[in-house]
Amino acid sequence: MRTLFALAATIALLLCATTIHAGPDKPKKREKDPEVAEFERAIYGKGWVATRLDGTHKSGFGAAIGILKDEDTAAIETRIAEAKQYRDAKVAFGKSYPWARRAAWVKTEHFELCCDIKKIGLIGVCGGEGAADTFEATLTYAERAERIWSDMKAVFGADQMPGFPKTIYLWDKDDTGRKNRNTVLRDLFKDFLSADHKSGGTDMHNPHTSNIWWDPENSPTDDKLWEHYTHIVAQMLLLDRSSQYGGDMNAFGWLQEGWAFYLTRKHRELDASTTILLQEGAKGKPEHISGSAYGATCTALAKNGPNPEKGGFTPFEKLFLTNVNAFTLKERIQCWGIVKYIIEVYGNAAFVKFIDTIAQRKKTPEVITEVLDLTLKQFQDEWVQYFTDKKFADKKKAELAAKRANQPPADPPK
Numbered sequence: 001m002r003t004l005f006a007l008a009a010t011i012a013l014l015l016c017a018t019t020i021h022a023g024p025d026k027p028k029k030r031e032k033d034p035e036v037a038e039f040e041r042a043i044y045g046k047g048w049v050a051t052r053l054d055g056t057h058k059s060g061f062g063a064a065i066g067i068l069k070d071e072d073t074a075a076i077e078t079r080i081a082e083a084k085q086y087r088d089a090k091v092a093f094g095k096s097y098p099w100a101r102r103a104a105w106v107k108t109e110h111f112e113l114c115c116d117i118k119k120i121g122l123i124g125v126c127g128g129e130g131a132a133d134t135f136e137a138t139l140t141y142a143e144r145a146e147r148i149w150s151d152m153k154a155v156f157g158a159d160q161m162p163g164f165p166k167t168i169y170l171w172d173k174d175d176t177g178r179k180n181r182n183t184v185l186r187d188l189f190k191d192f193l194s195a196d197h198k199s200g201g202t203d204m205h206n207p208h209t210s211n212i213w214w215d216p217e218n219s220p221t222d223d224k225l226w227e228h229y230t231h232i233v234a235q236m237l238l239l240d241r242s243s244q245y246g247g248d249m250n251a252f253g254w255l256q257e258g259w260a261f262y263l264t265r266k267h268r269e270l271d272a273s274t275t276i277l278l279q280e281g282a283k284g285k286p287e288h289i290s291g292s293a294y295g296a297t298c299t300a301l302a303k304n305g306p307n308p309e310k311g312g313f314t315p316f317e318k319l320f321l322t323n324v325n326a327f328t329l330k331e332r333i334q335c336w337g338i339v340k341y342i343i344e345v346y347g348n349a350a351f352v353k354f355i356d357t358i359a360q361r362k363k364t365p366e367v368i369t370e371v372l373d374l375t376l377k378q379f380q381d382e383w384v385q386y387f388t389d390k391k392f393a394d395k396k397k398a399e400l401a402a403k404r405a406n407q408p409p410a411d412p413p414k
Contacts, residue, residue, distance in 0.1 A: 030073050036080045037064040041139070043108050044146040047071070047079050050106040051087040052135040060101075063087040064135075104138040107165075111145040113138050115170040117214060120222050137222075141170060141229065148233045151263055155348045162240040167209045168233065170225075207240035227264060234260040238355070252358050253324025258335035262343070265294055265336060295387070298337035301330065302387040306380070316380045320364040341386045345396050346372060 032038060035056055048066040056062035063083035067076050086107060094101035103116040115138040132140065145168060153161055210232050214225040238259050304312035313334050314322075322331065343351045350371060358367045365376040372379065385392040 030076070033080050035063055036083050037062060038076075039064065039066050040069060041066045042068050043139075043143045044150060046109045046146075047075075048106060048108045048139075048142065049079060049083040049086045050104065050135070050139070051083070051090050052104045053102070054135075057087065059087075059091045061087050061091055104135040106138045106142045108142050108146055110149050110165060111142060112165060112167045113142045113145065113170065114167070115141065117170055117172045120214075120225070138170070141168075144226075144229065145233055148230060148263055149237070152234070152237050155343065156352055157348075160352060162207075162237055164208055164240070166233075166236060166240075168229075169209075169211045170229075171211060171213045207236060210236050230264045231260040234263040252320070252364060253322060253327065254319055254335045254338065254364075255355065255358065256324055257327060257332050258337075258339035261294075261332060261336035262339045294333050294336055297330065297333045299387045301334060301337075302384040305384075316376060316383075317365075337387060338383060341383050342372075345382075345386065345393055346400065 037054070037056070043066060045068075047068060050064040050066075051061050052064060053060055054062035063080075063086065065076070065079045065083045067079070086105070090100060090105055099116065100114070103114045106113045115134055117137060118134055120132050120137040120140075145166070149161070212225070212229055212232055214222070214228075235256055238256065298313075300311065301313035304310055306312055306315040308314050308328075308330070313319075314331050316338075319331060319334065327335070339351070342354060354367060354371045357371055358364060362370075368374050368376060368379045374382070382392075382396070386396075
């Protein structure tokens with residue numbers, strides 16, 4: 001009997017030791033879905049879904065996702081399912097619109113991009129350099145769109161951003177047989193783009209949809225496309241905000257252009273690439289962006305006074321009534337300088353209030369008085385000082401801070 005008990009105890013101990021030694025079951029390794037390509041590439045800290053022509057599905061389309069480093073399996077599997085649905089939706093869409101089957105599609109947190117440009121010579125810090133295929137280019141431009149969103153959020157604040165996803169189409173301008181995709185494209189190519197935009201152009205269809213064209217023969221790298229792209233995305237986001245109040249963007253083209261150029265310049269300075277518009281303005285002389293090129297132009301305009309015929313700036317009273325399509329290059333740079341002056345002297349909150357007030361169909365001079373407590377002439381004079389007196393900005397900011405604190409202005413920092 002004792003022997004039996006001893007044997008039973010020995011077996012129990014062995015079983016226990018075996019269990020302890022084995023430890024918990026290891027989690028199964030996630031099996032990748034053969035229909036969905038995975039990229040460990042986040043776009044501004046978020047995942048994304050895409051569909052592209054790569055033959056991994058019976059339709060000829062493949063799905064793709066961007067995953068975050070160390071992202072949990074459940075989140076990845078959810079995105080895989082979303083990518084398949086996205087692919088299937090575009091396949092169905094392509095049955096009615098054949099051009100959609102020749103494009104790459106990417107959906108990020110705030111944007112959806114469609115691109116049919118076969119090769120883009122990418123420049124700058126976002127996508128590296130060299131030629132990229134359609135899918136790689138679409139990913140890069142999706143990243144650039146989110147970057148513009150982030151730049152705008154830095155000025156407006158997260159709770160003040162547009163609430164609807166934006167759709168952007170990147171078209172090959174001269175691809176044979178695709179010019180008549182729809183009425184909008186047909187009329188634009190016939191009446192506008194073919195005559196005026198040799199390298200590309202843009203059309204903001206509504207606050208949520210934009211078309212952007214590029215001609216790879218005239219522009220082998222994406223300099224001009226990038227210029228157009230940043231410009232139109234910035235305008236689209238601003239238009240979405242102003243349209244909430246019934247604002248007419250054509251009534252204040254200077255603000256539309258100034259804001260778009262303000263973001264474009266920020267990106268150009270970061271990308272450290274040659275600015276095509278400045279080349280044209282300098283009669284073909286290449287000019288490298290150093291962060292001060294537009295500032296130097298505004299300084300020259302300000303020093304020459306309100307006389308554009310003699311190298312000066314356009315008087316603000318006239319500029320604020322000029323149609324957005326009638327601006328000269330120098331006037332567009334002047335608009336940039338006005339937006340820069342408001343943001344960097346009066347601050348982000350003042351600029352946002354400026355937009356929200358002008359979007360209520362108020363005239364620019366009365367908005368200047370209501371928001372900045374200045375007459376139109378005082379506003380113009382301050383702008384001149386901002387670009388001709390290096391100490392003016394600090395003096396003005398000290399004055400504004402003292403006014404807010406209801407104290408005498410302190411000496412500005414030296």
